[in-house]
Amino acid sequence: xxxxxxxxxxxxxxxxxxxxxxxxxxxxxxxxxxxxxxxxxxxxxxxxxxxxxxxxxxxxxxxxxxxxxxxxxxxxxxxxxxxxxxxxxxxxxxxxxxxxxxxxxxxxxxxxxxxxxxxxxxxxxxxxxxxxxxxxxxxxxxxxxxxxxxxxxxxxxxxxxxxxxxxxxxxxxxxxxxxxxxxxxxxxxxxxxxxxxxxxxxxxxxxxxxxxxxxxxxxxxxxxxxxxxxxxxxxxxxxxxxxxxxxxxxxxxxxxxxxxxxxxxxxxxxxxxxxxxxxxxxxxxxxxxxxxxxxxxxxxxxxxxxxxxxxxxxxxxx
Amino acid sequence: xxxxxxxxxxxxxxxxxxxxxxxxxxxxxxxxxxxxxxxxxxxxxxxxxxxxxxxxxxxxxxxxxxxxxxxxxxxxxxxxxxxxxxxxxxxxxxxxxxxxxxxxxxxxxxxxxxxxxxxxxxxxxxxxxxxxxxxxxxxxxxxxxxxxxxxxxxxxxxxxxxxxxxxxxxxxxxxxxxxxxxxxxxxxxxxxxxxxxxxxxxxxxxxxxxxxxxxxxxxxxxxxxxxxxxxxxxxxxxxxxxxxxxxxxxxxxxxxxxxxxxxxxxxxxxxxxxxxxxxxxxxxxxxxxxxxxxxxxxxxxxxxxxxxxxxxxxxxxxxxxxxxxxxxxxxxxxxxxxxxxxx
Numbered sequence: 001x002x003x004x005x006x007x008x009x010x011x012x013x014x015x016x017x018x019x020x021x022x023x024x025x026x027x028x029x030x031x032x033x034x035x036x037x038x039x040x041x042x043x044x045x046x047x048x049x050x051x052x053x054x055x056x057x058x059x060x061x062x063x064x065x066x067x068x069x070x071x072x073x074x075x076x077x078x079x080x081x082x083x084x085x086x087x088x089x090x091x092x093x094x095x096x097x098x099x100x101x102x103x104x105x106x107x108x109x110x111x112x113x114x115x116x117x118x119x120x121x122x123x124x125x126x127x128x129x130x131x132x133x134x135x136x137x138x139x140x141x142x143x144x145x146x147x148x149x150x151x152x153x154x155x156x157x158x159x160x161x162x163x164x165x166x167x168x169x170x171x172x173x174x175x176x177x178x179x180x181x182x183x184x185x186x187x188x189x190x191x192x193x194x195x196x197x198x199x200x201x202x203x204x205x206x207x208x209x210x211x212x213x214x215x216x217x218x219x220x221x222x223x224x225x226x227x228x229x230x231x232x233x234x235x236x237x238x239x240x241x242x243x244x245x246x247x248x249x250x251x252x253x254x255x256x257x258x259x260x261x262x263x264x265x266x267x268x269x270x271x272x273x274x275x276x277x278x279x280x281x282x283x284x285x286x287x288x289x290x291x292x293x294x295x296x297x298x299x300x301x302x303x304x305x306x307x308x309x310x311x312x313x314x315x316x317x318x
Numbered sequence: 319x320x321x322x323x324x325x326x327x328x329x330x331x332x333x334x335x336x337x338x339x340x341x342x343x344x345x346x347x348x349x350x351x352x353x354x355x356x357x358x359x360x361x362x363x364x365x366x367x368x369x370x371x372x373x374x375x376x377x378x379x380x381x382x383x384x385x386x387x388x389x390x391x392x393x394x395x396x397x398x399x400x401x402x403x404x405x406x407x408x409x410x411x412x413x414x415x416x417x418x419x420x421x422x423x424x425x426x427x428x429x430x431x432x433x434x435x436x437x438x439x440x441x442x443x444x445x446x447x448x449x450x451x452x453x454x455x456x457x458x459x460x461x462x463x464x465x466x467x468x469x470x471x472x473x474x475x476x477x478x479x480x481x482x483x484x485x486x487x488x489x490x491x492x493x494x495x496x497x498x499x500x501x502x503x504x505x506x507x508x509x510x511x512x513x514x515x516x517x518x519x520x521x522x523x524x525x526x527x528x529x530x531x532x533x534x535x536x537x538x539x540x541x542x543x544x545x546x547x548x549x550x551x552x553x554x555x556x557x558x559x560x561x562x563x564x565x566x567x568x569x570x571x572x573x574x575x576x577x578x579x580x581x582x583x584x585x586x587x588x589x590x591x592x593x594x595x596x597x598x599x600x601x602x603x604x605x606x607x608x609x610x611x612x613x614x615x616x617x618x619x620x621x622x623x624x625x626x627x628x629x630x631x632x633x634x635x636x637x638x639x640x641x642x643x644x645x646x647x648x649x650x651x652x653x654x655x656x657x658x659x660x661x
Contacts, residue, residue: 006468030649032459037649038556058647062558096621112350120367205351207373207382209592211647236384236576238588267647269562270372271350279618 003053004103007168012047017074021099023067023122026050026061026075030230033125033134036110038063049144050075054109054127054145059083059263061217063127066093072098077105078150079261081161083217085295086257089302092220102164104172106145108262112271113215114148117141152262152275155180160297181283183276199244199277204268206243212264212274213250218257225249251278256285256302321516322488322499323508326489329486330360331504333412339498341409343378345371345569354411363413365481369457370415374568374641376425378411380589381441382565386438386575388582402587406442408499412449412479415636417462419450419474419622421568424637426474427630437520438588447494450475454523459640464530467637480516483532487516490596500559503623516551526600530653533634544624549658556648561592563618563650569635572598595608599621619655 005227012024028039028049036055040063041047052075060074061083075209076084084100087093100205106129114134115122146154155178160171188197210226225233226246234249235242260282264274285292289303321430323457324332336342344363353370357363422443429439452459453469462468472478476495480487487508490496499505536544564570574591578584591598594614598604608614626635636652643651 031651031654032643032649040552040555058558065524095501121369123458162416204351207561207565207566209561210595211558211562214560215647229593236589237487237578238381267558267560267562269566269645296414302610 001051002053002167005053008050008052008101008103009017009047011166012041012050012073013044015099015101015134016041016044016047020071021073022070024050024075025063026101026103027052027056027060028054033122034070034109034114035071052103052130055106055111057108057150057263057266058215059217059261061087062263063217064098064217065220067097068091069097071102073291074098075101075103076161076164077103077154078158078160078162079105079164079259080217082158082259082295083261085298086165086259087217087220088298089295099166100161100164102161102167104167104169105156105159106150107159109145109148109158110150110266113173115141115303117148124303135288143258149272150262150266150278152260152265154178155279156260158259158293158296161286164297181279181305183273184280184283187280201244202276203240203247204270206247207273208243208246210268211267211269215263215267216254217263218254219250247274251281254278256289256292256304258282287288320489320515321371321488321508322505323512324486324488324505324641326486328504333357333501335502335504336410336498337413339381339408339410340408341411343411343661345413348629354413356409363633364464365413366453368413368451368641369455370418370641371429372641373566374416374421374639375418376412376421376568376571378446379401379422380571380573380590381427381584384438384588386586388583388585401582402522406445408445408447410449412445413451414448414470414475415639416454416471416473416475416478417448417467417639418450418485418568420462420471421474421637422448422475423641424569424626424630425571425631427633447476447498449479449488449495449498452478452480452520454481454519456523456527458638459528460571460638461530461640462526462638463524464532464653464656465636465638468522469527479517482512482515482519485512488513489516492577492634531657531660533627533656533660536634541620541624543621544659547659550612550616553619553650553655553658554610554612555596557611557615557650558647559594559596559611559614560647561594562592562645562647563590564594565590565654566645568637568641568642569622570638574598593621615627615650619652619659621658622652623659 010247015021022042024047026039027036029051030036034055039049041050047148059080061080064087083102087266088095095140109132116136119139120136122134126133130145132148133146134141159174168305187195192197234245258278262275268274294302333342342357343354344357345352346362351372353373354375381460387401388399390397431435458471472491476492478489478491490499572591573588575588577586599608622635629632
C-alpha cells in the first residue's frame with residue numbers, strides 16, 4: 001500500500017472517530033482494472049477502504065453542493081482543491097462544513113492510452129511512481145507512467161492542493177512551463193471551414209449522455225439550459241447543431257472557472273476529447289487576463305465576474 | 319440441413335452472395351468506436367480481436383432520434399406525413415453477439431404485446447436477418463451466464479456462427495436464416511469433427527464464465543421489500559445521474575417524444591431518454607416522484623431485475639453484456655448491485 005493511502009486512512013479514521021465530520025469523500029478500489037469508485041466513508045471500518053492511486057478519475061468536488069448540510073471531509077488534489085475554492089467563492093458550499101484532506105497528486109492514468117498499448121483485455125494493472133504494469137492473457141507490459149497520464153494531468157502545474165485543512169504527505173514537485181495547447185493552436189490555425197469540420201468530427205460520437213456536464217463541479221445549475229423546456233434553448237434530438245450548441249454553450253459557461261481537472265474527458269463513454277473546446281476558452285482567458293488560472297486562492301475572483309472602472313476592455317464601459 | 323461450414327477463404331464470396339439478396343451490415347471500426355454499419359465487402363469488417371460494439375446495436379431498430387412523422391402547413395390545410403424510415407430495406411446483420419440478440423427478443427416483448435405494437439421497432443426488426451457470432455472468449459465484464467443466457471445463446475438469432483479456426487460453422491435457426499443461406503455456392507456440409515468442435519467450443523466458453531449471482535431471492539422478495547432496502551442510498555451515492563448506462567444498454571428502451579417545429583412545419587421525433595435524468599419523471603406541476611438519485615438509481619435496477627421479470631414470465635431485463643460495467647464513469651457495477659438485491 002502506498003504512503004498516501006496509509007496516511008489518508010489515518011486522517012479519515014481520526015476525523016470520523018472524533019466525529020469532526022459525518023462523511024469522508026474519497027475513492028475505493030473499483031470492480032474493474034484501472035477504475036476506482038467514489039466512496040463515502042462514514043466510520044473507521046469504511047475509512048479502511050479509502051485509497052489513492054492513479055485510477056481516481058473524476059472530480060470529487062462535484063458531490064459537495066449536494067451534501068445537504070452534512071459535515072464532509074473531502075480528499076482534494078490540486079484541481080479538486082481549486083474547484084472547492086470556486087464552490088466557496090460562488091457560494092455553493094459552506095466552508096464551515098468542509099474539511100479538506102490535501103492530496104499531493106502525480107496525475108491520473110488514461111485507461112484508453114493503456115488499453116491501446118496492450119494486445120488484449122487487461123485483467124490486472126499495477127503502478128508505482130514510475131511505471132504501470134498491465135497484465136492480461138498472454139502478456140505483461142510495462143509502460144512509463146508519464147506516457148499514459150491523462151492529457152490534462154500530463155501538463156498540470158497545480159498538483160498540490162491550494163487550500164487544505166490537513167495534508168497527507170509532502171508536496172509533490174510541480175511541472176514548470178509544460179507544453180500546452182499544441183492541438184488547440186493547430187485548430188486555431190485552421191480555416192473556418194476546416195475548423196467547423198474538425199469540431200463536427202470531434203463531436204460526432206457524442207450520445208448526449210451529459211456525463212461531461214454531470215461530472216463537472218462547475219455544472220451545479222439546478223436546471224441546465226439543455227433540460228429547459230420553456231423556453232427550449234436547445235433541441236433534444238441527435239442533431240449535430242444541437243449537439244454542437246450544447247458543447248459550445250457549456251464551454252462558454254466554464255470561461256474563467258475551468259480548473260483543467262479533465263473530469264469531463266475522463267468520464268466520456270465515447271472518448272471524445274472535449275477539452276479541446278473548453279481548453280480553447282481556458283487558453284483565451286489565460287492570454288487575455290495576464291495568465292489568470294481559476295481559483296488558486298480564496299480572494300481572487302474570476303476575471304469575468306469583476307467590474308472595474310479602469311477595465312482595459314472598452315466594451316465594458318461603453 | 320441445420321449445420322453448414324464456411325472456409326474462411328471464402329468469406330468474401332459468401333458476403334457477396336448475401337449482398338445479392340439484401341444489404342449486409344457488420345461490425346466496422348469508426349474512430350475509436352466499433353459499430354454496426356453497412357459493409358461493401360469482407361474487407362470492411364475486422365473480426366480479429368472483435369469483442370463487441372461500443373454502443374449496443376439496439377440503435378439499428380431504435381435509433382437515438384427517430385422521426386415518427388412530419389407535418390406542414392400547405393395553403394389552407396395542415397398535412398401529416400409518415401416518415402420513410404418506417405419502411406426499411408431488407409438487411410442481414412452479421413457478427414451480432416448472442417447477448418445483444420437476446421436483448422432484441424426482450425425488446426420485442428415490450429414493443430409488441432397484447433396492448434399495442436410499435437411499428438417503428440417492428441418494421442425495421444422484421445426486415446433484418448440476424449447472423450450471430452458465438453463468444454469464444456468472453457470479457458471480464460461479461461456476465462451472461464448469470465442472467466439466464468450464455469456465450470452461444472441462440473435466442474433472437476436467425477443464424478449462429480462459431481469460429482472454428484480455419485472454418486466458420488453456421489447453424490441456421492429460423493426460416494429467415496435458412497432462406498439467407500439457401501443457394502450459397504461456398505457453404506459445405508460440415509464433418510462430424512466440425513460439429514464436435516463446435517459443441518466443445520460452446521461448452522468451453524460457458525465453462526470459462528463463472529455464475530456471479532442468482533436471482534432467487536430477488537424473485538422471492540416483494541417489490542415493496544426490495545424497494546425499501548437501505549442499500550439504495552449507498553448504491554446511489556457515487557452516481558452522477560448521467561445517462562451513460564441507459565444509452566449503452568441493449569435493453570433500456572425508454573424514450574421521450576418531442577415536436578420540433580420550424581416555421582410552417584415540423585417533425586415529431588422520439589429520442590432516447592433515461593430514468594437517470596431528473597427530467598424523465600418531472601411533472602408539469604413541478605412535482606417529481608423520483609426527486610433524488612436514490613430513487614432514480616433504484617428504478618433502473620428494479621426495472622431490469624424485478625419489474626420486467628414480474629411482467630414477462632421471469633425474463634430478466636438484462637443480458638449481461640457488461641457495457642454499463644465498463645463505461646459507468648463512477649464504476650457502479652450492476653453485478654454488485656444485484657448481489658446485494660439477492661442477499
